[in-house]
Amino acid sequence: MMDRIAELLGHFATLSLLAIGGASSTIPDMHRFLVEANGWLTDAQFSAMYAISQAAPGPNVLFVALFGWQVAGFGGTLAAIVGMCGPSSLIAMGFEYYAGRSPHARWPVLIRRGLAGLTIGLLLSTGWVLAASIDHRWTGIALTLATIVLTLKTRVHPLLLIGVGAAAGALGFV
Amino acid sequence: MPDHAPPPTPRTLFTEFARMGLSGFGGVLPFVRRAVVERNRWLDDREFVELLSLGQVLPGPNVINLAVMMGLRFAGWRGALAAFTGLVFVPMAIVLGLLLLYEHFQDIAAVRSMLRGMTAVAAGLVLATGIKLALGQSRTWRALLVGAGAFVAIGLLRWPLLPVMAVLVPLAIWLEWNTMRGVKSGKLEAE
Numbered sequence: 001m002m003d004r005i006a007e008l009l010g011h012f013a014t015l016s017l018l019a020i021g022g023a024s025s026t027i028p029d030m031h032r033f034l035v036e037a038n039g040w041l042t043d044a045q046f047s048a049m050y051a052i053s054q055a056a057p058g059p060n061v062l063f064v065a066l067f068g069w070q071v072a073g074f075g076g077t078l079a080a081i082v083g084m085c086g087p088s089s090l091i092a093m094g095f096e097y098y099a100g101r102s103p104h105a106r107w108p109v110l111i112r113r114g115l116a117g118l119t120i121g122l123l124l125s126t127g128w129v130l131a132a133s134i135d136h137r138w139t140g141i142a143l144t145l146a147t148i149v150l151t152l153k154t155r156v157h158p159l160l161l162i163g164v165g166a167a168a169g170a171l172g173f174v
Numbered sequence: 175m176p177d178h179a180p181p182p183t184p185r186t187l188f189t190e191f192a193r194m195g196l197s198g199f200g201g202v203l204p205f206v207r208r209a210v211v212e213r214n215r216w217l218d219d220r221e222f223v224e225l226l227s228l229g230q231v232l233p234g235p236n237v238i239n240l241a242v243m244m245g246l247r248f249a250g251w252r253g254a255l256a257a258f259t260g261l262v263f264v265p266m267a268i269v270l271g272l273l274l275l276y277e278h279f280q281d282i283a284a285v286r287s288m289l290r291g292m293t294a295v296a297a298g299l300v301l302a303t304g305i306k307l308a309l310g311q312s313r314t315w316r317a318l319l320v321g322a323g324a325f326v327a328i329g330l331l332r333w334p335l336l337p338v339m340a341v342l343v344p345l346a347i348w349l350e351w352n353t354m355r356g357v358k359s360g361k362l363e364a365e
Binding site for chain 1: 231262286291300301304306325329334342349
């Protein structure tokens with residue numbers, strides 16, 4: 001169990017430094033690491049953990065706490081959160097300490113513009129991996145497509161859509 | 175900046191960030207702005223946006239970056255720790271509570287299919303966010319190249335993130351830097 005916790009901490013600490021555009025962009029690699037490479041979670045568990053995290057309040061990154069719990073209980077939860085937030089937080093604090101005094105430097109613009117396309121590619125990958133992690137019934141695909149259209153065309157609250165998805169699933173449509 | 179409130183103590187940072195964490199479903203950021211700029215007047219809007227854009231450029235969860243930077247600025251490393259703990263660990267108790275409920279009822283088929291329905295929607299929400307961001311960008315061949323490269327390598331081929339980013343991050347920044355330099359020296363962009 002300690003081996004697992006150490007491995008989880010190490011891997012998530014690496015992902016912390018690669019999480020460009022937020023924690024969600026590392027979900028495809030977490031799926032690869034947790035489900036495909038190590039078999040610590042099944043596909044169904046992986047998607048269930050993400051869905052539960054979306055139905056709770058708190059910062060988006062909390063889904064890693066649930067992955068950690070599935071791998072190694074509360075120790076896994078702490079390892080996942082500390083790994084995912086620790087290294088990036090230290091870097092952020094370093095910047096606040098040393099570079100926060102020159103907010104008009106050009107490099108943040110360069111990096112933000114340069115990485116925008118990459119961030120979008122990673123987000124689309126995350127959506128793709130989540131959609132592919134549930135059974136491929138046409139109703140599930142239709143639900144995903146309907147969510148995309150409603151989100152783009154209306155101002156409907158995400159939590160309401162999650163509730164509709166929960167109801168559709170509970171009634172056996174998905 | 176005359177109308178700033180005095181800087182908060184670590185204890186205040188903990189309770190205020192816990193409150194922000196508990197308010198936000200599907201994104202805490204709007205609540206952070208409301209609490210920091212409007213309710214507590216620790217920062218004005220301009221300072222908040224500057225801090226936010228720095229938090230978004232740096233790797234890691236954006237809101238967490240923002241919280242630890244603010245905590246450090248106002249109350250040193252204890253402030254950073256207090257803001258982080260409040261924002262992450264207080265809502266985490268609720269998420270873990272939901273998880274225990276799920277583990278208790280997961281043998282019921284309706285509970286499992288309920289979560290499948292929620293995942294289908296969650297996937298759609300992430301995809302819609304990606305599409306929205308893409309529509310808001312200036313569409314250039316270099317952004318398309320890097321974005322499509324990331325989607326194929328990570329989404330479709332499921333390659334590990336580290337080697338893919340080791341190639342794509344320097345490539346993306348180099349392409350952008352080249353363009354910025356070209357614009358600066360008066361050349362037209364070939365797009």
